[in-house]
Amino acid sequence: MGGLKAQTRLVALLICACFLLAPSALAAETLVVHENFTPDRLGVPTNLSITANFLSNGGAPPSPVIKLTLYAPAGLKIDAHGAGTCSQNTLTLHGPTGCPPNSRAGFGGGVGVVALANTVIHEPYTIDFFFGPTSHGHLALLAYASAVAPVPVELVVTAHEVPAPKPYGLGFSVEIPPISTIPGASLASVESAFATFGATNVAYYETVHGKRTLVHLRGMISPKHCPSGGFPSEGIVEFANGTSLTVNPTIPCPRG
Amino acid sequence: MQRTSTPRSTAHRALSLSTLVRRAFTLSALLAFTLCLTSPLGASASPGTQASGTATIAPSLLPNRLGAMGSLRLTVNFGEGPSSGAPLPVRRAVLRFPAGLGIEIPHLRSCSIARLRSRGPSGCSAESELGTGHALAEAMAGSQLITENISLWLFLGPFHNLEPTFEILARGVTPFDEQVVLTGTVVPDHPPYGEDLVLSVPPIPTVPLEPDASMASMSLTVGTNKSPHPNQANTVVVPPSCPAGGFPFAAEITYADGSSGNAFAHATCPGR
DSSP states (O other): OOOSOTTEETHHHHHHHHHHHOOOSSSEEEEEEEEEEESOOTTSEEEEEEEEEEEESSSSOOOOEEEEEEEEETTOEEEOTTOOOOOHHHHHHHOGGGSOGGGEEEEEEEEEEEEETTEEEEEEEEEEEEEOOOBTTBOEEEEEEEEOSSSOEEEEEEEEEEOOOTTEEEEEEEEOOOOOOSTTBOOOEEEEEEEEEEOTTBEEEEEETTEEEEEEOOEEEOOSOOOTTOEEOEEEEEETTSOEEEEOOEEOOOOO | OOOOOOOSTTGGGEEOTTSSSOSSOOHHHHHHHHHHHBSSOOOOOSSSOOOSTTOEEEEEEESOBTTOEEEEEEEEEOOOOSSSSSOOOEEEEEEEEETTOEEEOSSOOOOOHHHHHHHOGGGSOGGGEEEEEEEEEEEEETTEEEEEEEEEEEEEEEEETTEEEEEEEEEEOSSBOEEEEEEEEEEEOOTTEEEEEEEEOOOBOOSTTSOOBEEEEEEEEEEOSOOSSGGGSOEEEOOSSOOTTOEEEEEEEEETTSOEEEEEEEEOOOBO
């Protein structure tokens, strides 16, 4: 276990979000993002949930996303004590089942789109997030995206921690390679996405001093203070057609 | 319901569902709980069991004797889910039990839901515990079908409008440290059934934005046949007579997607 530093910033989580935000641009000119904490309290272990939907003005699918950068609110932290790590190689070769259960960082999914001739194919996909090995003290998140039908797709990408400008606390960035599906079809893009990061109720047994002990992961820790107007975050989506889209979703402050 | 006649000195504690003031319930109720946990429904015939669809249910009485006091173990296995790989979660279950099946409860004690939730099984009196068991829960999260071993405890709940209630605490530890409490009420039925157990099954949460979990299989043992002090233990009472064809069981299940299903089964009559 162990591996990642305790109290590391939540940035990693945001990375996941990036993945979610992926699509957009061409026909999809508006990206609607909602974020919230569960439980919705200050300074406690929590889950960060993100949903993203592209609202298209036309019938064509959005341009494929090639890069995502996410900035998380200041004060959001990751307590990875007790968490393991998985490698991109393992995830690529064996899929999620090859990663240690305690390296799980989150879950997600959504609907992808592919244009074939005059037909737009909508396809559900899932995302599995894992903690990757740290690099020079910086977190890394692995994302395993999978779609089964009608077109099988598997993709593993790594989100790296990047410096975050104020008022954000941490940033993650991930580059997404072109996703080809079937001959004659467009590259895959995203129509909607959702993800949840954190581990408020996750527990594993591990041997401590020769004794089997139940260890609860703390996962993500919500900020202790909420700025007026809510927690700021930012997502920058870069598309294959050279355009980009920036969204600034706000996580509402806890009530009461 | 059926009045359970017992030769024990604690006969006055014997519970029968048919009594006007129901101080006890038929064992059916307990079984019902079991079923409620699970999704699909299958009826079963005694040791073996056949069920509709891919579900199976297997009741077993120990000792297997008419009028005997002991335990009833009910094992339910559910097949593959329609598409996700996990069984559909159950939201409501009406379980029908054979007339005459009863529970002997020497010391009538109940446990409140609030107490059960906050303090767990150890927070309730031993006299209120009617059974234990285990289950396997499944949920799709990300691309994976996540499974979790669940421990079950069955308790007698407070009477509501003079009707007995039941509670089942289902607790899993890893990978998700979660617990839910199922509750049920008993209503009279028509022959060949004795009583119905009506269960409301709450959602079993996993993580935000991901589907709720559902039970894939479970086994619940009600009563005991191993107590060193049988007269002081909660036991299941086998009906004194068995109808031709065996003891009838049935269930009406309503799933989370709004669909419903029925199952019927007969448990073979015990030997004399």
